[in-house]
Amino acid sequence: MNTSDVLIIGAGVVGCAAAYYLRKNGVSVTVLESDMIGNGGSSRNGGGVRISGRDPRELGICAYGVKNIWPTLSEELGIDVEYRQKGYLVCGYDDSHKRLIKDRINTAAKFGIKMELKEEEEIRSLYPYVSEHVTCAGWTPSDGVANPLKTTLGYYIRARENGARFITGEKVLCIEKIKGRARKVITESGNVYEAESIILACGYGGRKILNSVGIEVLMQKKLEEVIVTEPAPRLFDHMIGGMSGFYGQQTEHGSFVLGSSCGRETYLFNKSNTVSTYSAPSFICDSIGVDIPALKKLKVIRTWSGWIDRSYDAVPIIGNIEEVPGLFVSIASSGHGFGPGPAVGFILSELAQGRPSPVDISKLHYDRFDYVKYQDRYFVSDVGGSFS
């Protein structure tokens, strides 16, 4: 029988985490995934687990994860997800960057998050591997990194082991209501699944599915690329980013994982496949050569790309949809949904069980968009590695 208490669409970090937490409470779960487990953004990101630089509306969720989930996640899953809370350094090159960093510090302070401005002298002594090109920097000690592959597949492995049913290769086409409630899901293969509640966590793919119940959301799809180097002796533990746009980490394995876009993706590439190009990778290598010259001689061994499902204001859409009772969504994570992913999965699992969210998510409502008001933010969000 294709019936369960909860049906989850999408097996990314959010869907897998939600399945895990639901099973912990004994709720029966089916997860439908069109591709493989975690083949979306969840296995393609830079692994940044950040609170700094986030929009005030989503800060609560990010902070909830960093406080309540990440520190004990490896222990909980019995799988090392390589979480390290060793700070985030964002490199700036001029006064406009210094102003942006100061703005972020003020926002962070309002939420009790410590972030500091580092001036040249301090940068030279604390972060000697950063070049003289970097004249100011923001430092957030509570930020960190993790291994996205281990995290996503880790949640999957334990959720499956605890009885969650995962079906891959099953692409959801639409949701059908029964007596006004979201109850049925129909897939491309013609299969029908039924549940009391439905969790939609499938990135850009969720847009069409929402359309099937009369809901439209303002979002677009954007290519982002990543490079990984051969392993090297440890240079630093913290996450790093530059106002030129790159971000990344030296992983536990020793390799450097560095991501960025080059700014032209939206115009250059076809929208059906993730493709690897020379554009963003060469841009990343060039920026790194300028900011962290010690890495110049390291060899790039692999590059890949992924989709960023971005909302109109670059802030995620999370929560219920009044017009469709029984449906709970997390979409448009806007390039920074890995860090909050475990918390979002937990929150959705609570909502699907009829319980309230442990943090305020009311401002992440799908129907919040006001074209005029958010026009400025839309462009600002491209600056300074907000995608990480």
Add this chain to the structure above:
Amino acid sequence: MSKIIDRSADIGEFVPEKDDDILVCRCEEITKGEIRKAVHMGLYTMTEVKRFLRPTMGLCQGQICGENVRRIIAKELKEPIEALKETTARPPVRPIEMEVFGNEVEKL
């Protein structure tokens, strides 16, 4: 369209084999036993095994062990090797220094 796979389908118990200690991926030092166990944890595709355990993710990018990894997973799933999708081959074809790759930026 991808093949539909029910991840709760029974593929049988993990049965230890004599040569489980053999190194399959030399770059990342992954053994045959580790790969076989990963399949029993629910990782039914080559890409998932690669992402979780790292075989084929090292310097040679699977050019040496790729087919062996694929064969071991397929056998564990009791499927012919052709039925198992290979991982995506990703650029660059040979490792390339960041400094050199960075030069391409001029062509943007």
